[in-house]
Amino acid sequence: MNNAIRNEFEQWIISLKDSSLNEIQTKLLNLLISNFDTILPLGTAKSQRAKKIAELIEKNRSTLAADFPLVSPNIGYSTDRINNISELEIGPFRGFNSSEKFSFDTNFTFLYGPNGSGKSSFCEGLEYALLDEIEEASAKRILIKDYIKNTSKQEGKKPIVYTKNGDRNEAVPVQANQILYKFSFIEKNRIDAFARITATTNSDQKDRIATLFGLDSFSDFVDGFTNNFAPQLTLEPKLANEFSESQKTNNENIAKLKEVNESIAVIAECWTTLFKEINNSDVSTKESLKIFLKGEDGVSGKIYELQQLKASEIQKDIVIENFSEIQEKVSGLIETSKTITKKLTEFQINSSDLNFNDLYSALIGIKDISADKCPACDTPLTQVVINPFQKAITEIEKLKSLSKLQEDLPSLCRSAVKDINILNIQINKVNTDITSMNIKEILVIPFVSDVEYIDIKNVPTWLPTLSEELNSVLNALPEITLISERISSFNLNLQEKRTEKEKVDTEIQKFEEYETRRVELSTQEIQLNKEKSEIESSISKFNEENSEKLVAIENEKLLISEFNNYIEAYDILIGNLKNYRDKLPVKLSFGLSEKALEYYNIINQNDPEFEKLDFLSIPSTPGDKIEIRFKGIKNKEDALHILSEGHIKVLGLSILLSKISNDNLGFIIFDDVVNAIDDDHRSGIAELLTTHPDFKTKQQIITSHGEQFINKLEHKLGASAASKLVRHYRFFPSDSIEYRGIKVSTGDTKHYILQAEENYTKNSLKDAASKCRQAVESLSETIWKKIIKERNINLTVKIRSPGFQPELSTVVDSLIKELKAIDPNTTIFNKLKELKEKYPWSILNKGTHEQDDLPEFERSDIKNVIEIIKEIDTGLFNFSLTTVVK
Structure with a gap:
């Protein structure tokens, strides 16, 4: 095992x-x-x-x-399963003193003998040869080499099972294989145990099926x-416990170090969060954050910029009209300079006449005094070419326009000087705007030189320069379209700055908070790192001072951890193993319910109809019950609670046979199974094994201590089949042999007809007649059972006295009557009728009863009776009520 x-x-x-x-x-x-x-x-x-x-x-x-x-x-x-075995070579082995050979050249091999005659040694020999072990030896914990030892020879050899080579019909040894052949064995002990295990719990029911399939040893092993x-x-850290006080402070430091490291990790996360909040591509490190906020000098930086922005004055929007005004002012000055130039030229041309202004005024003043002569030369006016008084009047009129020029030119010059001052102010403003816009393609406008008007004489000193400078200013002025676009953009920027400035307080507060957080994080980080360094130093010092102890403690810790892993692995694996074990019976019995039901009813064919089943369920999951339902009853019942011990044994045998059928095993070895089944059901077993299509062609090796069961088997086969398909072996009882050991001989047939023929051949006519009577008794019983299964009839028979069997003669008469009513053309009817009418019934009686006055048997009569009985036997196997009952 x-x-x-x-x-x-x-x-x-x-x-x-x-x-x-x-x-x-x-x-x-x-x-x-x-x-x-x-x-x-x-x-x-x-x-x-x-x-x-x-x-x-x-x-x-x-x-x-x-x-x-x-x-x-x-x-x-070998993984090639054989379907039959041809021979067993056994001995010395257990009770076998010497080598014996058993031939299995027929479908059925019947081995019989009383208990203790060697049948168990025979079956154990097959078990060892086919399964490579003996369950009984394992159960008793005896070494196999000791268990198989023959006490007389003090040695034991492993038996050899042979099978016939299909190609050359040669006997070849069969290799043992537990998996292939373990269910070919049906043992009495398993069926007994199946019936006797208590079934108070679902687990007990599981154990029953496990025992039936030979899994109890494996189950016991798993339960171990x-x-x-x-x-x-060992899970207790002894070294660590002994060192615990010394290590307490160090453990506190280790715990504190863990907390510090966790805090440092939190600080690191806070830095990351701060970087994300600032959301600036240049800020990704603590140093870059510091520079960003406070600058490299600790003063400049974002906060300073915002503060500067708050303190700064943002210029007013640039007015495009300023450029137009310069253009207008320059144009006006150009026109003024032109007027001054013109008037100045005119003035310069006529300015010499101004010297005679007083003269002409004096002449006009003395006109009345010297009205008729020239006041200078006293020449009569009538004689002069030009009248001096008239000329003085004319020239005085001319000098009036020159005087106007003298008045206008200073005024124009002073106005020009004023406009130049205004223009330069405008140019200065525009240049400031141009500079603030920082537009390279727009140059600053040149100033016009300041001038000072003293008198008309100094005007020519600055007037030409003014004209040139005004033209320069005019040329320097940018195009209005270009400057207009730039001014609009610049003004928009100024507006954005004004908006930003309006928010600057919020921004300053935000970035100052960033700076506060930066400083706090830096301070905390410095403190934590300092604390970490101090703790690590203490731990390092402790480790150095206790290095050997710590190594030992760490090894102990690793060992305990490993042991815990083994415990966890053990729990998982053994839990899985027990689950696997619990499911095995279900796995092995899967799909057997239908066949087991059929076989159960066949074995119980002689029971009342209400004892038979119309439903059987073998558990399909662990924990399920074996459920049955009797014919004519609706409720399902727990089979192991309601069935008798005898019926539970029949159920166990039915399950094992269904397993053999389901696995399509080629041969079956019955180890005295009949001992486990009560007498009432042995006839049904014989019927199942010899006539059912699932088994009648399988090779069957059957051991039995009772010859009656072998008798039943042969009679179920019929005389003709029994003579061809059956080989017998007889084990002698131990009290009939002269030495310690097992004695086996080729057995005799147990079929009454074949025994009658053997006695007839030996001319033992009385014994032949006796076997003929027993054959008629057996056949009559079989015919009676067949009829009563299909037709509800009662036979009229005679019984001599209470406790006696019915008289055979009256049983045969009643059967003839019923068979005639069923079908008068059957062989059974005609041959029974012939047996009763043609030959005196005393032939059958003489073979049974001892009577001295009876005449001798006629050999021909015995032969004819045997032939009639053989025809009845043959006809019985071809007789089916389902074809004749109307």
């Missing part, structure tokens, strides 16, 4: 291959499989297995492989893994 447990354990490991196992879980799997034989016999008593696993972990943890275990159940065994593994590994 050790191999079976190991195989199932390895099957579970394979089921984990696609799971996401961590390294520790994989290592633990490797530890369990590599030490399987060590932990197998240990259980939960005194925590033996748990302690051993803990010991193995401590010893091997550093060398355990982390790769998934390489397991292969039944490695080295405790659910409380943790106490087996």
Whole structure:
């Protein structure tokens, strides 16, 4: 059984291959499989297995492989399943002193003998040869080599099972394989255990099915893994506890360092948040933030700029009209200079006449005194070429316009001087605007030189220069269209500055808050880093002074952590293993309900109809019950609560047979199963095994301590089939042999007709007649059961006295009557009628009763009776009421 447990354990490991196992879980799997034989016999008593696993972990943890275990159940065994076995070579083995050979060249091999005659040794030989182990040896924890040892020879050999090579019909050894052949064995012990385990809980019902399928040993092995593994590994930090007082301050420092580091991390996040809030591409570090806010000199920077903006006066908008006014003013001055030039020229031309102004005035003054002669030469006026008085009057008139020039020129010059002053003021204003706009393509306008009017004489000294300068100013003036666009843009900028200035208080407050936060963060960071440095220094000093202890404590801590990982891995894996174990019975019994129901009813065919089932459900999930419903009843019941022990055994056998049918196994080995089933159901078992299409073609090796069951099997087959399909082996009882061991011989047929023929051949006519009577009794019972199953009839029979069986003669008469009513053309009817009418009934009676006065048997009569009985036997197998009942 050790191999079976190991195989199932390895099957579970394979089921984990696609799971996401961590390294520790994989290592633990490797530890369990590599030490399987060590932990197998240990259980939960005194925590033996748990302690051993803990010991193995401590010893091997550093060398355990982390790769998934390489397991292969039944490695080295053939995976080709055979459908029949031809021979068993056994001995010395258990009770077999010497080598024996058993041939299985027919469909049925019947082996019978009393308890203790060697049948169990025979079955264990097949078990060892086919499964590579013996369950009983494992259960008793006896080494297989000791268990199979024959006490007389003091040695034991592994039996060999052969099968026929399909191509050359040669006998070849069969390789053992638990997985392929374990369900070919049906054992009495399993059926008994299935019926006797209590079923008070769903878990108990699961255990029943596990026992039936031979999983109880694996289940017990799995139960050997405790659910409380943790106490087996050292989880208490002894070194750390002893050093705890010394380490308390250091632990406080470590905790404080953690807090400081967390605070530094928070400060770092605050810096990041501050950078994001400022949202300036040039600000990404603490230093760049400081320069941005306060400048490299600690004074300039954004805050200073905002303060300057708040204190600054923003110029008024530039007025485009200022440029137009200059143009107008220059144009006016040009016109004025032209007028001055013209008048000045005129004045200069006529200015010599001004010298005679007094003369002409004097002449006019003395005109009345010397009205008729020239006052200068006394020449009579009548004789002069030009009248001096008239000329004086004419010239005086001319000098009046020159006087006006003398008056106008100073006025014009003074006006020009004034306008020049005004123009220069305008030019200065415009130049200031041009400079503030900082437009390279627009040059500043040249000033006009200041002039001073003294008198008309000095006008020619500055008038030409003025004209040139005015033209320069005119040429320097930009185009109004160009300057207008630039002024509009500049004025818009000025407006934006005014708007910004209106917000400057809010901005100053915001950036001053940024600066406050910057300073606070810097201060906190400096303080925290200082504190961190001091704590790290203390920790470092502590570590240096206690380095060896700390290493030991750290190793202890790592070991405990590793042990905790193993505990977690153990809990997960063993939990998975137990879940796998719980699901196994369900997995193995999947899809068996329908067949099991059919087989159950066949085995119980002689029970009342209300004892039969029309529903059976084998659990499909762990925890479910085996549910049944009797015919004619609506309610479903828990089978293990309501069925008798005998019927539970029949149910167990039905489930095992349905497993064989479902898995399409080619041969079945029954280990004295009939001992587990009560007498009432053995006929149904014989019917199922010999006539049902699922089994009648399978190879069956059946051991039984009771010859009656073998008899039933042969009679279910019929005489013709039994003679061809059955091989017998008889085990002698131990009190009939002269030495310790097992004695086997080829057995005799148990079919009454075949026994009658054998006795007839030996000329033992009385024994032949006796077997003929027994054959008629068996056939009559079979015919009676067939009829009563389909037709509700009562046979009229005679019984000599209470407790006696009905007289055979009256049973046959009643059967003849009923068969005639059913169909008078059947072989059974005609041959029974012939048996009763043609031959004296005393032939059958003489074979049974001891009477001295009876005449000798006629050999021909015995032969003819045997032939009639054989025809009835053959006809019975071809007789079906469903084809004849109207």
